[in-house]
Amino acid sequence: MATIKDIAKKVNLSIATVSRVLNDDPTLSVGEETKRRIFHAAEELNYQKHLMKRVKKQLRIAIVQWYTEQEELNDMYYYAIRAGAEKQIENKQYEFIRLFQHADQKIIKKIDGIIAIGKYSESQMKQLQQWCPAVCFVDNRYAFPMYDSVVGDFHLATVSALAHFISRKHTKIGMLAGEEKFTDSTEMLADPRYESFRRYMKEKQLFKEKYCFKGPFSVDSGYQMMENAIRTLKDDLPSAFFCANDSIAIGALRALSDHRIDVPNRVEIIGFNDASVAKYVSPSLSTVRVPTELMGETAVSLLEDRIFYGRTVAKQVTLATELVIRNSSR
Incomplete structure:
Protein backbone atom coordinates (compact mmCIF):
# COMPACT_ATOMS: atom_id res chain seq x y z
CA MET A 1 0.00 0.00 0.00
CA VAL A 55 -13.92 15.51 -1.60
CA LYS A 56 -15.53 17.17 1.40
CA LYS A 57 -14.64 20.57 -0.06
CA GLN A 58 -17.73 22.60 -0.96
CA LEU A 59 -17.99 22.91 -4.73
CA ARG A 60 -19.93 25.39 -6.80
CA ILE A 61 -20.90 23.90 -10.15
CA ALA A 62 -22.52 25.63 -13.12
CA ILE A 63 -24.93 23.51 -15.17
CA VAL A 64 -25.07 24.96 -18.67
CA GLN A 65 -27.97 23.83 -20.87
CA TRP A 66 -27.73 24.43 -24.62
CA TYR A 67 -31.54 24.60 -24.82
CA THR A 68 -33.67 27.53 -23.77
CA GLU A 69 -36.03 26.90 -20.84
CA GLN A 70 -38.97 26.49 -23.22
CA GLU A 71 -37.09 24.06 -25.46
CA GLU A 72 -36.14 22.00 -22.43
CA LEU A 73 -39.81 21.70 -21.46
CA ASN A 74 -40.56 20.38 -24.95
CA ASP A 75 -37.75 17.80 -24.83
CA MET A 76 -37.56 15.96 -21.51
CA TYR A 77 -34.38 14.15 -22.56
CA TYR A 78 -32.14 17.07 -21.65
CA TYR A 79 -34.28 17.93 -18.63
CA ALA A 80 -33.70 14.40 -17.27
CA ILE A 81 -29.93 14.74 -17.71
CA ARG A 82 -29.95 18.05 -15.84
CA ALA A 83 -32.17 16.60 -13.09
CA GLY A 84 -29.72 13.72 -12.62
CA ALA A 85 -26.79 16.09 -12.28
CA GLU A 86 -28.62 18.38 -9.86
CA LYS A 87 -29.76 15.48 -7.69
CA GLN A 88 -26.20 14.17 -7.44
CA ILE A 89 -24.85 17.63 -6.63
CA GLU A 90 -27.42 18.04 -3.85
CA ASN A 91 -26.57 14.58 -2.48
CA LYS A 92 -22.93 15.68 -2.30
CA GLN A 93 -24.02 18.88 -0.52
CA TYR A 94 -22.46 21.02 -3.23
CA GLU A 95 -23.94 24.16 -4.72
CA PHE A 96 -25.12 24.55 -8.32
CA ILE A 97 -26.35 27.29 -10.59
CA ARG A 98 -28.34 26.89 -13.82
CA LEU A 99 -27.50 28.63 -17.05
CA PHE A 100 -29.67 28.25 -20.09
CA GLN A 101 -28.82 29.21 -23.65
CA HIS A 102 -27.92 32.90 -24.09
CA ALA A 103 -27.48 33.45 -20.32
CA ASP A 104 -25.12 36.27 -19.34
CA GLN A 105 -22.07 34.50 -17.92
CA LYS A 106 -20.65 37.75 -16.60
CA ILE A 107 -23.10 37.75 -13.70
CA ILE A 108 -21.72 34.45 -12.39
CA LYS A 109 -19.32 34.49 -9.48
CA LYS A 110 -16.47 32.03 -9.02
CA ILE A 111 -17.27 28.41 -9.87
CA ASP A 112 -15.26 25.21 -9.51
CA GLY A 113 -16.60 23.30 -12.50
CA ILE A 114 -19.05 23.24 -15.42
CA ILE A 115 -21.41 20.54 -16.63
CA ALA A 116 -22.38 21.48 -20.18
CA ILE A 117 -25.42 19.59 -21.48
CA GLY A 118 -26.06 19.32 -25.21
CA LYS A 119 -24.21 20.13 -28.43
CA TYR A 120 -21.49 22.79 -28.45
CA SER A 121 -19.26 23.90 -31.29
CA GLU A 122 -15.48 23.94 -30.97
CA SER A 123 -15.45 27.68 -30.27
CA GLN A 124 -18.19 27.35 -27.66
CA MET A 125 -16.32 24.54 -25.89
CA LYS A 126 -13.17 26.66 -25.80
CA GLN A 127 -15.13 29.57 -24.33
CA LEU A 128 -16.52 27.39 -21.55
CA GLN A 129 -13.07 26.04 -20.70
CA GLN A 130 -11.70 29.58 -20.55
CA TRP A 131 -14.48 30.42 -18.12
CA CYS A 132 -13.54 27.40 -15.96
CA PRO A 133 -10.84 24.76 -16.68
CA ALA A 134 -12.85 21.90 -15.15
CA VAL A 135 -15.65 21.18 -17.61
CA CYS A 136 -17.55 18.02 -18.54
CA PHE A 137 -19.79 17.79 -21.61
CA VAL A 138 -22.85 15.54 -21.63
CA ASP A 139 -24.36 14.17 -24.85
CA ASN A 140 -21.79 15.92 -27.02
CA ARG A 141 -19.85 13.43 -29.11
CA TYR A 142 -17.71 16.29 -30.45
CA ALA A 143 -16.08 16.96 -27.05
CA PHE A 144 -13.74 13.98 -26.74
CA PRO A 145 -10.70 13.68 -26.86
CA MET A 146 -10.13 17.32 -25.91
CA TYR A 147 -12.62 17.43 -23.03
CA ASP A 148 -14.30 15.12 -20.51
CA SER A 149 -17.61 13.78 -21.78
CA VAL A 150 -20.49 11.44 -21.00
CA VAL A 151 -22.41 9.86 -23.88
CA GLY A 152 -24.85 7.05 -24.51
CA ASP A 153 -23.95 4.18 -26.81
CA PHE A 154 -26.13 5.31 -29.71
CA HIS A 155 -24.54 2.89 -32.17
CA LEU A 156 -25.38 -0.28 -30.26
CA ALA A 157 -28.76 1.21 -29.38
CA THR A 158 -29.56 1.63 -33.07
CA VAL A 159 -28.26 -1.82 -33.93
CA SER A 160 -30.39 -3.42 -31.19
CA ALA A 161 -33.56 -1.82 -32.59
CA LEU A 162 -32.75 -2.82 -36.16
CA ALA A 163 -31.75 -6.36 -35.15
CA HIS A 164 -35.13 -6.67 -33.44
CA PHE A 165 -36.94 -5.60 -36.61
CA ILE A 166 -34.91 -8.00 -38.74
CA SER A 167 -35.60 -10.86 -36.32
CA ARG A 168 -39.28 -10.12 -36.96
CA LYS A 169 -38.64 -10.70 -40.70
CA HIS A 170 -38.92 -7.03 -41.69
CA THR A 171 -36.99 -6.26 -44.87
CA LYS A 172 -38.39 -2.79 -45.59
CA ILE A 173 -37.23 -0.67 -42.66
CA GLY A 174 -37.30 3.12 -42.62
CA MET A 175 -35.92 5.80 -40.34
CA LEU A 176 -37.16 9.18 -39.16
CA ALA A 177 -33.87 10.88 -38.29
CA GLY A 178 -33.30 14.09 -36.34
CA GLU A 179 -31.71 17.34 -37.44
CA GLU A 180 -30.18 20.00 -35.21
CA LYS A 181 -27.39 22.57 -35.29
CA PHE A 182 -25.02 24.39 -32.97
CA THR A 183 -26.54 27.54 -31.52
CA ASP A 184 -23.75 29.62 -33.08
CA SER A 185 -23.96 28.06 -36.54
CA THR A 186 -26.32 27.19 -39.38
CA GLU A 187 -24.44 23.93 -39.94
CA MET A 188 -26.66 20.86 -39.64
CA LEU A 189 -25.26 18.16 -37.35
CA ALA A 190 -25.29 14.55 -38.48
CA ASP A 191 -27.55 12.31 -36.40
CA PRO A 192 -25.28 9.49 -35.10
CA ARG A 193 -28.29 7.16 -35.08
CA TYR A 194 -28.78 7.76 -38.81
CA GLU A 195 -25.10 7.09 -39.47
CA SER A 196 -25.36 3.79 -37.57
CA PHE A 197 -28.67 2.98 -39.31
CA ARG A 198 -27.18 3.48 -42.76
CA ARG A 199 -24.03 1.50 -42.01
CA TYR A 200 -25.82 -1.46 -40.41
CA MET A 201 -28.56 -1.63 -43.04
CA LYS A 202 -25.97 -1.55 -45.83
CA GLU A 203 -24.17 -4.45 -44.16
CA LYS A 204 -27.46 -6.35 -44.24
CA GLN A 205 -28.08 -5.19 -47.86
CA LEU A 206 -31.37 -3.63 -46.76
CA PHE A 207 -30.60 0.10 -46.95
CA LYS A 208 -32.78 2.29 -49.16
CA GLU A 209 -32.39 6.05 -49.05
CA LYS A 210 -36.02 6.62 -50.04
CA TYR A 211 -37.13 5.05 -46.75
CA CYS A 212 -35.26 7.68 -44.71
CA PHE A 213 -36.58 11.11 -43.72
CA LYS A 214 -35.02 13.92 -41.69
CA GLY A 215 -36.44 16.73 -39.58
CA PRO A 216 -36.26 18.48 -36.18
CA PHE A 217 -36.57 16.48 -32.95
CA SER A 218 -40.24 17.33 -32.34
CA VAL A 219 -43.72 15.81 -32.42
CA ASP A 220 -44.78 18.06 -35.31
CA SER A 221 -41.69 17.05 -37.26
CA GLY A 222 -42.40 13.35 -36.67
CA TYR A 223 -45.94 13.84 -37.92
CA GLN A 224 -44.77 15.68 -41.04
CA MET A 225 -42.05 13.12 -41.83
CA MET A 226 -44.47 10.19 -41.55
CA GLU A 227 -47.08 12.10 -43.54
CA ASN A 228 -44.49 12.62 -46.25
CA ALA A 229 -43.54 8.94 -46.17
CA ILE A 230 -47.18 7.84 -46.49
CA ARG A 231 -47.85 10.27 -49.33
CA THR A 232 -44.72 9.56 -51.38
CA LEU A 233 -44.21 5.85 -50.76
CA LYS A 234 -47.86 4.76 -50.79
CA ASP A 235 -47.99 0.94 -51.07
CA ASP A 236 -44.19 0.82 -50.71
CA LEU A 237 -44.39 2.19 -47.16
CA PRO A 238 -41.91 0.29 -44.91
CA SER A 239 -43.35 -2.16 -42.41
CA ALA A 240 -41.10 -0.80 -39.64
CA PHE A 241 -39.62 2.58 -38.68
CA PHE A 242 -36.85 3.49 -36.25
CA CYS A 243 -37.25 7.04 -34.90
CA ALA A 244 -34.42 9.23 -33.57
CA ASN A 245 -36.35 10.20 -30.45
CA ASP A 246 -39.70 9.58 -28.77
CA SER A 247 -41.14 12.96 -29.78
CA ILE A 248 -40.62 12.08 -33.45
CA ALA A 249 -42.09 8.61 -32.83
CA ILE A 250 -45.21 10.03 -31.14
CA GLY A 251 -45.80 12.37 -34.08
CA ALA A 252 -45.36 9.42 -36.45
CA LEU A 253 -47.93 7.39 -34.50
CA ARG A 254 -50.45 10.23 -34.86
CA ALA A 255 -49.90 10.44 -38.61
CA LEU A 256 -50.35 6.68 -39.00
CA SER A 257 -53.52 6.83 -36.91
CA ASP A 258 -54.94 9.70 -38.99
CA HIS A 259 -54.37 7.61 -42.12
CA ARG A 260 -55.94 4.54 -40.48
CA ILE A 261 -52.70 2.58 -40.81
CA ASP A 262 -52.63 -0.07 -38.10
CA VAL A 263 -49.76 -0.11 -35.61
CA PRO A 264 -48.18 -2.63 -35.13
CA ASN A 265 -49.96 -4.93 -37.63
CA ARG A 266 -49.10 -2.84 -40.72
CA VAL A 267 -46.26 -0.66 -39.42
CA GLU A 268 -44.11 -1.17 -36.32
CA ILE A 269 -42.47 1.79 -34.56
CA ILE A 270 -39.48 1.99 -32.20
CA GLY A 271 -38.51 5.34 -30.65
CA PHE A 272 -35.51 6.49 -28.68
CA ASN A 273 -35.01 7.88 -25.12
CA ASP A 274 -37.92 6.21 -23.25
CA ALA A 275 -39.49 9.53 -22.31
CA SER A 276 -41.97 9.41 -19.42
CA VAL A 277 -44.94 9.64 -21.84
CA ALA A 278 -43.79 6.71 -23.99
CA LYS A 279 -45.70 4.10 -22.01
CA TYR A 280 -48.90 6.18 -21.97
CA VAL A 281 -49.42 6.93 -25.68
CA SER A 282 -51.65 4.60 -27.69
CA PRO A 283 -50.31 2.19 -28.63
CA SER A 284 -47.61 2.31 -25.97
CA LEU A 285 -44.28 3.10 -27.56
CA SER A 286 -41.44 0.63 -27.96
CA THR A 287 -38.23 2.58 -27.46
CA VAL A 288 -34.58 2.56 -26.50
CA ARG A 289 -34.07 3.49 -22.85
CA VAL A 290 -31.18 5.90 -22.32
CA PRO A 291 -29.91 6.29 -18.72
CA THR A 292 -30.30 10.07 -18.78
CA GLU A 293 -30.19 10.64 -15.02
CA LEU A 294 -27.08 8.48 -14.75
CA MET A 295 -25.47 10.58 -17.49
CA GLY A 296 -25.91 13.65 -15.29
CA GLU A 297 -24.64 11.82 -12.19
CA THR A 298 -21.59 10.55 -14.07
CA ALA A 299 -20.72 14.08 -15.18
CA VAL A 300 -20.52 15.12 -11.51
CA SER A 301 -18.14 12.22 -10.80
CA LEU A 302 -15.88 13.19 -13.70
CA LEU A 303 -15.73 16.77 -12.41
CA GLU A 304 -14.78 15.55 -8.93
CA ASP A 305 -12.08 13.37 -10.43
CA ARG A 306 -10.58 16.31 -12.29
CA ILE A 307 -10.96 18.90 -9.51
CA PHE A 308 -9.86 16.83 -6.51
CA TYR A 309 -7.30 14.51 -8.06
CA GLY A 310 -5.79 16.84 -10.64
CA ARG A 311 -6.46 14.56 -13.61
CA THR A 312 -5.40 16.27 -16.84
CA VAL A 313 -6.10 13.55 -19.42
CA ALA A 314 -9.59 13.76 -20.95
CA LYS A 315 -11.91 10.88 -20.12
CA GLN A 316 -15.06 9.75 -21.93
CA VAL A 317 -17.67 7.54 -20.26
CA THR A 318 -20.05 5.66 -22.59
CA LEU A 319 -23.20 4.30 -20.98
CA ALA A 320 -25.19 1.33 -22.25
CA THR A 321 -28.80 1.57 -23.42
CA GLU A 322 -31.71 -0.89 -23.26
CA LEU A 323 -34.34 -1.81 -25.84
CA VAL A 324 -37.84 -1.71 -24.34
CA ILE A 325 -40.55 -3.46 -26.35
CA ARG A 326 -44.14 -2.28 -25.87
CA ASN A 327 -47.22 -2.32 -28.12
CA SER A 328 -46.00 -0.23 -31.07
CA SER A 329 -43.88 -3.22 -32.11
CA ARG A 330 -43.91 -6.91 -31.37
Missing part, protein backbone atom coordinates in the same frame (compact mmCIF):
# COMPACT_ATOMS: atom_id res chain seq x y z
CA ALA A 2 1.36 3.43 -0.99
CA THR A 3 2.44 5.88 1.72
CA ILE A 4 3.07 9.61 1.86
CA LYS A 5 6.76 8.79 1.70
CA ASP A 6 6.22 7.04 -1.64
CA ILE A 7 4.41 10.07 -3.02
CA ALA A 8 7.10 12.45 -1.75
CA LYS A 9 9.77 10.37 -3.45
CA LYS A 10 7.87 10.29 -6.73
CA VAL A 11 7.39 14.08 -6.91
CA ASN A 12 10.76 14.90 -5.30
CA LEU A 13 9.28 16.93 -2.44
CA SER A 14 9.49 16.68 1.32
CA ILE A 15 7.18 14.36 3.23
CA ALA A 16 5.95 17.34 5.26
CA THR A 17 4.96 19.29 2.14
CA VAL A 18 3.14 16.33 0.63
CA SER A 19 1.30 15.65 3.88
CA ARG A 20 0.19 19.27 4.26
CA VAL A 21 -1.07 19.42 0.66
CA LEU A 22 -3.02 16.16 1.02
CA ASN A 23 -4.58 17.47 4.21
CA ASP A 24 -5.48 20.85 2.70
CA ASP A 25 -3.36 22.84 5.16
CA PRO A 26 -4.59 26.44 4.69
CA THR A 27 -1.31 27.88 5.99
CA LEU A 28 0.76 26.18 3.30
CA SER A 29 1.80 28.31 0.34
CA VAL A 30 2.53 26.18 -2.72
CA GLY A 31 1.63 26.64 -6.37
CA GLU A 32 -1.27 24.94 -8.11
CA GLU A 33 1.14 23.03 -10.34
CA THR A 34 2.82 21.52 -7.29
CA LYS A 35 -0.54 20.52 -5.84
CA ARG A 36 -1.52 19.00 -9.17
CA ARG A 37 1.67 16.91 -9.27
CA ILE A 38 1.08 15.63 -5.75
CA PHE A 39 -2.52 14.62 -6.32
CA HIS A 40 -1.70 13.10 -9.69
CA ALA A 41 1.03 11.00 -8.05
CA ALA A 42 -1.34 10.00 -5.27
CA GLU A 43 -3.88 8.87 -7.85
CA GLU A 44 -1.27 6.89 -9.79
CA LEU A 45 -0.11 5.18 -6.59
CA ASN A 46 -3.72 4.53 -5.54
CA TYR A 47 -3.28 6.47 -2.30
CA GLN A 48 -6.82 7.05 -1.03
CA LYS A 49 -6.65 7.81 2.69
CA HIS A 50 -6.11 11.54 2.46
CA LEU A 51 -7.35 12.12 -1.07
CA MET A 52 -10.93 11.53 0.02
CA LYS A 53 -10.70 14.33 2.55
CA ARG A 54 -10.58 16.78 -0.34
